[in-house]
Amino acid sequence: MRVTVIGSGEMGRGIALVFAQYGNDVILEDSIPAALERGSKYIKENLEKMVEKSIIKQEEKEKILGKIAYSSNFEDSAKSADLVVEAVPEVVELKQEIFSKLDKICKPDSILATNTSNIKISEITKNLSRKERVLGMHFFNPANRMKLVEIIRSEATSDANFEKAVKIGESIGKVPVRVLKDSPGFIVNRINAPDMLFFCSVIDKGIEKPEELDSYAKGQGLPMGPYELMDFVGLDTVVHSLDYYAVTISPEYNKCTSLRTLVKEGKLGKKSGKGFYDWSSGKASIPKTEPSEKVTIMDIFAIEINEAVKLIEEEVALPDEIENAVKLGLNRPFGPISVAKSMTNAEVKKMLEKLSESYNIEVFKPAASIVNGKLKEVLSTKAFALKEGAKPIARTDEKKEKIETSYSTLIVEKRDKHVARILLNRPRHNLINSDLLNDLENAIKEVWSDNEIRVLLITGKGETFSAGAELSQFIPGAFDFVEYSRKGERIFKLLQEIPKVVIAEIKGYALGGGFEMSLSADIRVSTPDAQMGLPEVTLGLIPAWSGSQRLARLIGNSRAQYMILTGKRITGEEAKNFGIVSEIFPKESIDEGALEMAETISMSTSPIAASLAKRLINRGADVAYDSGLEMEAMAAGILYGTEDMKEGISALLQKRKPSYQGK
Template sequence: MIKQVAVIGAGIMGHSIAEVFALNGYKVNLEDFYPEVIEKAKIGIDNSLDKLIASKKIDENGKKAAIENIKFFNNIEEAVKDADLSIEVVPEIYEIKVKVLKEISQHTEKIIASNTSNIRITEMGEEIRKPERFIGMHFFNPPILMKLVEVIKGDKTSGEYVDEIYELAEKIGKKPIKVLKDEAGFVVNRISAPEMLLLCTAYGNKIAKPEAIDKYFKSQGLPMGPYQLFDYVGLDTVVDSLKYYGKELSPDYGKCHAFDSFIESKHLGLKTGSGIYKWENGKAIIPDAEESDKINLMDMFALEINEATRLIEDGVASPDDIETGVKYGLNRPFGPITVANGLSNDEVLETLKRLYTQYNLEVFKPSKTIETHKMKEAFNKKPDEIKKEEKSEILGYRIEGKVGIITLMNGKNNLMSFELLKAVDRQLDLIEEANNVNVVIIRGNDRAFSAGADLSQFISNPYMFMKISSTGENIFDRITKMNKIFIAQLEGYVLGGGFELALACDIRTSIADSVIGFPETSLGLIPGYGGSQRLPNLIGISRAMDMILTSERISGEKAQEYGIVTRLFSDNLEENTMKLAKDLSERISPASVYVAKRLIYNTATINLDEEALSMGMLYAGNDLKEGVKAFLEKRKPDYKGN
């Protein structure tokens, strides 16, 4: 069992990794050859812990405990001799890493890991003593915030160590993925590699001005354009990565020399004050330009999907781990598997053929999986060990007596993402079969029952938008047809899709200061999960029209006056809702519930198909794009009525 960790290299990544372990109760020996680096590390850790206190993630006692868990060293032998795990976190230069790893291996018999982001574990393992205990443990920057850890198995790494490091990553609150075949770039950086090559080659061929490309990508909701991001991470880092991939993956990566002049003149981007752009006070000075889509989102998506299929073909990682890796490693709401499920094989194939023809690079050539039209099949294979009752991290479920309790746990706002909808659907499957459950409570947290749909999700076209709307409607409609009483326990924000889930329930309990409403029309949308149909049938056309068209929010007290909330409690919402649910579960017949619900709900004709079709039509309009963009940018929208 791992109790003590040595981190060798106290730079920004190293001391942040040490902090992660210390915060989770592990004893940490943090070592660096340079005393001044150790002093900077102490300051960096102290400042980081203060930020965690300010954000209320820890308290002063938590900070004190973390600091007490870290000891500092200027000697590798002393740092690693009592450690159960030693992690190398030195610069991404092969010679430096191997030198440090050799020294570590001379002074410990325990597990050794490298935080390398690109270099093959097998290659470095050849240089150290007992390579079977050597493994990759790749954290993402900054480790204190980023969830992903890639656990990389070298050719000689023992399988038991892969499992042990995977479990360790989970214990320190990370999202680990297994890299089962040791190839350069592993998963996340490998997925990004073709995009780097495309952007470098396009820059060299003067396809469009970098500021024009960056403006296009920012218009798609990204915080930085790709060339601005290159400057931000350092053009030297980009060039070094391309050179390494040129040796390890494909000669194509070594063909682009568009950034060599920047390296020679020491114009590396943010770190030197200039690169592709000039930088002042940490910000890029980007000339204004007409946006250009000569490199566009579909190009990027196609390249990522193509590389993901190659990772699967080569046995590097599973589809689920690829999706998790890109989501958490690149801090996105979705990965390439989600994107691929929203596109056709032909769309991806044609894009790749165009890129291959335009740039004549083998890296852009469609994979065997995509050429043979097996993209969806490859991405949707599930491991045999995944069962119907798989545990969800965004939805909780427990049973008390004859009451089932669903708890939405998708972040502080409980946004209605695809994943949460699917989790609700899976849980309804189990509840439908549970003869020991007569009443179901659906609840969120004290901040939000659910603040609505997740507007950052990838949606490829109007049909997919319509299909998602229809899927949500059908899931919520299941609630109205089940022989259970569903109670929505409303607290905090009850907005958009969350409000629609509540409307699908049979009884709604609340407190006076809940915030309830449909913001959709202010975003260029309409309620799309049945709300435009259920609300007027519940409270009448006039009031429903007012709520939907004004997008104004009402209190729980006003909602009771309207007839939306059926039980308003002055306090102890959870306790009182549970008391109601237990009473109903013990004295109301499920057979009667089934018949009564059918009769009551059938008194109104609800046309969900029409609502879903309307959602698809809205997707094609500019008002929706402007509304969502304004929402993400936290500004008022400028609607044109189209």
Template sequence: MPSLRIEEVKEVAVIGAGDMGHGIVELCALNGYKVYLKDIDQKILGKAKKRIRESLNILERKGKLKDETIETVLGRIFLILDYEHSLENCQLAIEAVPEIMSLKKKIFSELDSKLPKSAIIATNTSNMSITELASQTNRSSQVVGMHFFNPVILMKTIEIIKGSNTSDETMKFTENFAYSLNKLPIPVLKDVPGFIVNRVQAPSSVLLNKTIEKKIATFSQIDANFRKIGQPMGPFELMDYVGLDIYKHGADYFAQKIHPEFKSPKWVNELITAGKLGKKTNHGIYDWSSGRPFIDLDDTTEKFDAKDILLVQVNEAAKLIEQGVVEYPGDIDLAIQNATGNVSGIFWLLKDDREYLINRLNFLANEMGIDTFRPIDFLKDMAIPSARKALKARKRKRKEEKDKKKL
């Protein structure tokens, strides 16, 4: 690809004005970029612009707009229903439409024909193959994953995913773009389903679903357990908040690409069929019609141990480290700490009691009948990853690159 420097990028495009898309647009505009936001309906675009304004109002009240006004930031955002000539000067386009592979492929093909030859096409997909999307273009070396986390403005992590043909130049450019947004890019060196954060967390849903199916605990009891240990939301309330349809897309994709054990459970499918998708429809696992659902924090259970969620995550993380998916093992904790509410990460469990962790994973695999929980051999002797060391290594590497540029 032609050499592309971050300093040359003034205009970007974002395709899809939903929760993630409008957040990405706001972030780019806040950091000085002119942004074209495309969707298929003027009402959707109008709603996105309104939500961006509301978010900027909050930032202004908190004194986080620095010397800029809301109108200055909004003045960098242009709403479009078709491409026309809007992409002629865009060196980066970020696709942020729903997790439907056929739709994403269609958009990638369109972008390939509209963007300058030097431009990079990124996808905000949380699970899907970068390589497969790149196959729809004539610039597969310039296709990359750029997975933001919700809410985009607050979460620091952006996973930068390398497809089979993504060039090192594209990876480096995309990392630098993430830095220009004041975010922390975490490179994902192999195009594995779910990448880092979502992949590590995926077995948790399998465990939670089995706990419900086996009637070990109720939705509210499990959520109360998590709230009691300081989590802002329990896993089922969070599932409702994000959307059961979103969860189903991801779970069924994992079932197809990783193991059938990840498939969305019967109770989720029944709720979706009934039109109960969670917060967005006022009903899902819980009733949201009067606001955030009430969860009785005194109704906990000792039959479910919230720590088990982290145990299965450690095992999945070990698989990624063994496969060489991350540059530094500590990148996994670094990504989790900056993309979720888990500021402690997961690898402290290895320091706590590795033998217990392995024995408990074997117990869960047998008790639940889930092979995915079976501890891998690599876990027995794996060095304990450090997010702090990974962050120091990233900072050192970035400084060396800056110093080299000055020469």
């Protein structure tokens, strides 16, 4: 693809580099030749560092450098581009002028993207004739390293171009998040906007000094405190954004007196050597102080949750996308959605009311859904129903034999009448988080209530089962962790309780929580080289989604102690020797092999007999031998009256395959 980047500043140079790294032909254009020289130097230095660190080879460096041309000729640079990314300063008139020129000179099928941080796309495209090809591609600094790119559509952007831009984002190794509505600040900067207003108000009101709050924030694990970060970004840039939000979101963003005074005095932060702090040494010299706790991390979370809820209410972005964007854009282990899920509606509402009252700021007032007690409901939004371009959550394709229900973290497929398959479907080896547990619970119930389904197969979408629990999931305290463990135990136990045969198909990794999930199945099959294990003890934890109990019952105390106390992984072959896995399938054919096994069981066994047998085995292990025998006799008695038993014996005598009805 031919890509032209307009503006060789802080952002443009990184954007040009990442496109070239992924094999695109790039022209970096800037009206100022010195800016091109700086851009070229930055690109060379970055590639050299990558060679030093053995990330790329010298030949690759040369190849990437050969992919980038530098130019000050706007028209020549843009006319044959398939994609133009504009990265000139955040001035609406300048961007309008650039886009009106691009509109005239670019090929009709080229996509024109702006890297604006805040400005609505529709403002930039105001006077254009072909608005359907213009959209936002908002990269984060440094663009060649940060994984996030927000893809923003205006009302005029066509579906095809929007989806094409998402694919382009993926093709250069980024995680694109969809911003479905043109709204100031999009996702990450919008979530950050009331934070800035809050930090300004804290110092305007003399509640805390910058160093007190920064010292507290660093103690909470943030790499930089909020004032140090504003200094780093540039206080003029911050004020510029606040001015825009004052016009587009709320006039309250005009507050922030102390910050505006600093800018008027020319104290812009790092770039001018002085801001909230002195930067003359190149680093912020922050006065030593005790961290203050007048402002807490929960105040900041409450404000961010509120803004996230507003974004969902306004149908700008879906909760999962917001969570992902904040995590990746702000380098955080979790975003506002997962924090909100760990709180009650009443808690969030109370905190926001208090903040709004004590700072006298309407922006902090709880959003409508929080006022109406609908926080949990809004957080579980899976699609903006029936809007143009929105995808339905559940999809039933009558023409296909396979029926699918998509949850946000997994897919349930009804493969044929009697077999359902759950595919875990999360980034990074299907890590398990609270959302996945919730979806799994619902999916198991969905399968449970379908009387036709006899066998449930669970595996991961792609090459792996699950590498375990997502350790960055936000869990506020010890008691919450107890509850989180109970939640996993309870949901995995459903696999043991469901009156259907459950098969776990293990490939790639089944570690920690992923392995525990597979242990809750009735039968496990795997590839020879699959990696299984419970590494929790090596992380200062224990297997707490039933692994500490279930493994010993399955393979005996001695082997379970060995696996849990060493945290060592075993292969599929070793797991077969341990009695964990019943059958091994080659890597290339395990999906088909496991499905075939599920289909065979579903056709050759009576569903009533299989579900009673499963229950007997599981329950019998926990009761005295004689009680187990009694349960066995009763179950046999129940089966004796069934049509299935008659069919089974008739089929045997008539030398034909049985046809069970589950009656």
